[in-house]
Amino acid sequence: MRVVKCTETHRAELERFFKADPYYALFFLGNIQSMGLAHPDLDYWAMYDDQETLVAVLLRYVTNFSILASDEQLDLLPLIQVIDEHERVRHVTGKMWIVNQIIAKSERHSLPIEHDDYFCSLKAEEFNPGSTEGVRLAVLEDQERIHRLYEGGEFSQFTGETFRRRLVDAKCRIFVMEVDGEIVSAAGSSAETTVSAMIGTVYTPEAHRGKGYASRAMSALCASLLEDGKEPCLFYDNPSAGVIYRRLGFKDIGMFKMAGAEG
DSSP: OEEEEGGGGGHHHHHHHHHHTTTTTHHHHHHHHHHHTTTTTEEEEEEEEETTOOOOOOOEEEHHHHHHHHTTOOOOHHHHHHHHSSOOEEEEEOOHHHHOOOHHHSSSSOOEEEEEEEEEEEGGGGGOOOTTEEEEEEOGGGHHHHHHHHHHSSSOOOOHHHHHIIIIOOOOOEEEEEETTEEEEEEEEEEOOOSEEEEHHHHHHHOGGGSSSHHHHHHHHHHHHHHHTTEEEEEEHHOOOOHHHHHHOOOOEEEEEEEEEOO
16 A cells, blocks of 8 residues: 655545545545645545555544545555654544544554444435524634633534634634524534535533524524535434434434544
8 A cells, every 4th residue: 555645736636536425525525625735734645555546535634634435444554654643633533434443553542532423414305494583604703702602512622713714714604593692502514515515513502402592503504505505414423413403304324433532
C-alpha cells in the first residue's frame, strides 16, 4: 500500500472516489468543495493498492479524523499510522468497521468514548414540515450567544470559533429558536455538498426541552436545505431525538460510529 498526502492535483480523483459513497463521504466531499485542499484546518491522505487504485482516504479536520473505504477486508494500518503521527485526536468518525479498526490498531491514541449511532436521511417527498415560528437563520454576530447556548451541555466543545468555521469556512448554516430575545435551541449543518448536507449539534438546554423548540429549528433547517436541492442527513443515538427526526420524515439508512478521547 502507498499513502500520499493530497494536493489540489488530486481533487478530481478524490471527488470521483467520494461520489461512489455519497452518504458516508458527505464530510469528505463537503469540506473539499467548500474549503479546498490548502486550508490549514484540513488535510487529506490517499491510500493506493499495488495496482495504484485509490482504495481509501483519510480526512483530518482540525483534531477530528475519518477514513472512507468500502472494502471491509482492507487493512487500514497505513492510514492509522498517519493518525498516530498527530499529537491530538479528539474524535474519529465513520462506518462502524472503520472506526473499530482505528480503535484496535492505533498505538498512540486511546479513544474510550464510543457511540454507535443510527444514520438517516430525508428525501424531499418524505418531508413533513412543522411550525417554524420564532426561528431565524443565525448570522456571524450570534457566535457568542450560540456558544452560551451549548456551554455546559453535551456539545460544550462547540465554541464561537467552531460556529465561525462552520459559517465562514465550511459555508454551512445554523437556525436558532428565540424566545423573548433568548436563543433556546439551535440546529445546523456541519458539512454541505451540492446535493446533500450533514446536520449536527441539534441542541436544546434541559430547561427549555419538551416545548417543541428543536422541532421548529429542524423544520426550518430542513426546509432551507431541501429548497437548495440538498438532502439532509444526520446520525443520532438519542431515542427522543429519533422521534423528532422520524416525524419530519427521516428514514434510517445505516449505522455511524464516533469514538473520542477523554478530556
